[in-house]
Each structure stands twice: as C-alpha cells, then as structure tokens.
Amino acid sequence: MIQYIIRRVLYAFPLLMGVNILTFVLFFVVNSPDDMARMQLGQKHVTEQAVENWKQQRGYDLPLLWNSKAEGKEKLTQTIFYQKSAGLFLFRFGISDSDRRNIAADIQQRMWPSLAVALPTLIVGLLVNITFALIMVLFRNSYLEHAGVVLCVVLMSVSSLFYIIGGQFLIGKLLRLVPISGYEGGFSALKFLILPVLIGVFSAIGANVRWYRTLFLEEVEKDYVRTARAKGLTETRTLFRHVLKNAMLPILTGVVVVLPTLFMGSLIMESFFSIPGLGSYTIDAINSQDFAIVRAMVFLGSVLYVIGLLLTDISYTLVDPRVRLS
Template identity: 30%
Template sequence: MGSYLSKRVSYILIILAAASVMIFCLYAMTPGDFISSNIKLSAERKAELREIYGLNKPVLERYWTWLTHALQGDLGYSLAQQKPVLSLFNDYIWNSFLLAAVSTFFTWLIAVIVGVIAAYRQYSWFDTVVMIVIFAAMSIPSFFIGLFLIKVFAVDLHWLPPGGIITTGSNATGWAHIKEVIAHMALPVTVMTLLGTGSLTRYFRSNMIDVIQQDYIRTARAKGAKEGRVLFGHALRNAMLPAITLVGFELPALFGGSLIIEKIFNWPGIGQLYIQSFGQRDYPLLMGFTMLIAILTVLGTLLSDVLYRIADPRVKL
C-alpha cells in the first residue's frame, strides 16, 4: 500500500503540474481581461494597472510568478471582487459544500433503498413506478424543476422562502439562524436530490439485479437467513463495489457548486461566483478555482481506488 500511494502521489504531482500549465496558458491567451474590458478606466490607467499586476509580462514569466505564490498558499488577487482568491473561497465555498453535502446524503440514501427494493421486486408495480419517476426526473431540466417548486411552495403556498441563504435583514443567531438556513436550503436541496437520485437509483438497481442472481445469495436464503439480511447484508455489499468508483467524482462536486441551482435560488455559493467571474474576465479567481477542482478530482480518484481495495481485499492495487 505504501509503495502504491507514493507512486500515485508522484503521478498526481506530474498531472497537476501539466494541468496548471495548460489552464494558465488557456486563460492567459484568452483575449481581454478585467482591466482591458473595464470601460471606466482610461488608457493610461489601464497601462498602469497592467504594469502593477504584471499583466504585460510574458506568459511563462507570469506563470512562474503565479506558481511560486501558489506553492506558498497564495492563489492571487481577484481584481473584480478586490479580495484575495483564498478569502473568496472561504466566503463562498462552504455554502456550496453545505448544499452539496446534504443533497448527496439524501441522494445516496434514497437511491440505495429504492434501488434495492426495485431490484428485489423487479417488474412489479413499484419497479414500474420507480422507473417512470426516474426517467421523468432525468428528462426535465433543472431550471424548470427549480422554478416550478418556487412557484408552488414559495409564491402560491408561502411555505418556504424563494431563495438566498438567510432572510434579507435578518439578525437571527443560534438555533433561529440554523432553522432559517434550513428553510432556505430546502428547495435547492430537493431539486439537487431529484436530479441525482434518478441515475444513481438505476445504477444500484441494475447492480442489485445481477448480484441477487448469484449462487451465494441462493445459499444464504437456503440457510434460512432473513430476506432483509440477504439483501442489505450480503447483496448490497457487493452491489456497492462498482458504486465506489463514483466516490471519486463526488469530492469535486461537493466543493464545485451547482452553477444552475445556485443561480436560480440566489444561493451565495462558489458556482454562482464562478459564473460571475467569467463575465468579468476575473482570471486569477478562475485560475484558482479551476486548479482547486483539478486537485479535488485527482484526489477523488485516488480515494476511490483505495476504498475499492479496502472494500474488496481481492483487488490488487
């Protein structure tokens, strides 16, 4: 395990180095930036700012400067937001993480339970209804579901707030603040759970159908084991093995934010900030965020490989 991890870490460093070069060059060679696109600045002021922030230097020199600072924990300064990039991450990324973590928990919980029952009762009315709901949820765009829920629960019934993370002007603290945040995140979490549950339920259903037909499942039933223990204690464990590979994609998703959902519900997350930065051509923030997602992606793949080995000792790394 130790030699495998050291080898994978060396590969990760090489991949991240190559990714940083490509990402930086891509943003650096894109025409325009925040300063040149700002019509409020005079030509002299633009030239002065480009000199201050080193934007008039060669690309490789600028990359080396960025890399040197990044290795020291400094991802640059956002010209549009007038804040360090890491400070902006700290302000926004945890809001996205809260939304994604809660929705991921409910997505996996519902997908596992519904997928197992649908596989056990294959071709029954329950399985038919589940498949219809799954395909319906996967075919309807997220923005339509989000706007529909806002119309019903916020506008018509007044049960839930339409957006934001807290009520405007609220000074609530303690448990009152927690309840306020929960109320505001109910609708976006519902939409994200509906969108994620469909494909994941199909995944667990198909895996469970293959597993419950294996000989060791028949043997467990022949020994008199309860059906619940057979399904969730024996079959589900092996059906979960292919799903472990999906864990690697969950890690960047937890911190990457949902671009559409955050925009619809005005949720102050990193996804909405990312979209806003594109329009403002705030390349330091875009570079820092893209590299963060790259790091989380390679770490996620490493985590899924290690978890697969832990779950199934027969797998050789």
C-alpha cells in the same frame, strides 16, 4: 500501499501543471490583458494610460509565456504565466483582479455555504436512491418495477433547470413554504437550504436509482444469493444482508470520488438560489473575466478530483480485503 500513494501523488504534479497551462492558454485566447483591463475599469472611454496602469498593478504588463527581451532563466520568470502560476502548488492564490480581495480568504469563507448544500444533498440522495433501487429489485419482474423504470427514464430526461425553476415557482412562490433565494448564516440558513437540497435530490433520482438497480440486479443472480435463499432467508433479509453489502464497492466508488469536490459547490444551483458559495464565486469570476479567481478555482478543483480518485483506490482495500494496491 505507501509506495502506491507516493507514486500517484508524483503522477499528479504533471497532470496539474497541464491543467494549469491549458487554463492559462484558453483564457488568454479569448481575452487579452487589454480586454480584461477595459472590462474591469468599466468606463465608456478608457484611456490607454488607464489600461496600462491597471495591467502594471496586476502584473499583466509582462509577456504571456516567453520574454524574448530577457536573458537566461528570466525569459520564463519574467512572464505572466510564471508570475501567476508560481504559488499555485503552495496554494498561494494571490488576490483577485476585480476587487483586489484575498482569494484564499474568500475560498475559506465561501466553502461553508457550498458544503451546507452539497453534503445534505449527497447524504439524503444516497439514502433515497438506494432505498428506491432496493424496492424495485425486491418487486422485480412486476408492474411496480416496470413503472419505476419508466418514471426514472422520465425524471432523468428532464433538465435540472426545469426542476430548479419549477421548484422555485411551486414551493417558493405559490405555496410560500420557503424563500425562493437568499442565504443567512447560522441556523437561519436552514430555511434557505431546504429547497435547493430537495431539488438536488429529486433531480438526481432518475439516473442514480437506475444505476443502483443495475448493480443490485447483477448481485441477486449470483450463487451466494441462491445459497442464502436455499438456507431459508427471506428476500428482504437477503437483499439487505448480502446484496447491499456486496454492492457497496461500486457505490463507495461513486461516493468517495465526489467527497473532495463537495467543497467546490454547484455552479447552477448556487447561482439560481443566490447562495454565496464557491459555485457562484466561480460564475461571478467568469462573468467579470477575473482570471486570478478562475485559475485558482480550476486548479483547486483539479487537486480535489485527484484526491478523490486516490481516496477511491484506498477505500477499495477497506471494503474488499482481496484488493491490494501495488
């Protein structure tokens, strides 16, 4: 297993480098350093001298990918790509282009509100979805199952934006049970987290319940389930003691792979509810054309996704002893 993990880690380096290059190229195809400077300065009549000063202060006065005027290794090192990418693999994200804040410090501060929303949504959603899926399998081939499938299709056909706006209007404005948006630290954050967590769980019920139901239906037709019934076990005990246990491998795959990405937050959810997490942090950086933050967040998201895939492979060996990594 150690050799497998080392090999996967080595494979990740060219992948992350490719993601970094693609991010760099796509960003500067849309915006030149001059466009970024004019937007950041925010003045109606920006002088060329002001633009050049802004670029020089942030290192955007260098060539993008290749310095034809330099010699030797300086052709690459004296470029914007090298200067902005050299510290990424050491997690040295530098400072933002807009307000000159330390990006690493911002990430450490903003990841906690993102986790406060994402972690309860994942846990509550997992319990709710598995419970509903087991109930549908328990009453399979009945009107209850057919109605549940229709309801799941309806729920998954509605955009998540509808749930967010509808939840804010109904629960936040009409019923006034919780605030519509905002965030506070400590235990005061609870009242601001209830609505986003509920909406996050409810909006994912349709797709997840259908998926878990499919997994459980595949298991209930296998020989070991028939053997369990023949021994006199009730249908409920068979589902919870055997079917659920043997269906944990694909369920665990879906859970483990998203665990590292919980730090990244939800772009739409955090923006609508004004939660100062990493999702809204990324959206604000895109709107303000802050390449330093966008590059850091894309790279961090790629690293976390690679870690999630590796943890998924390792978790297979923990759930199923027959699985061997080689």
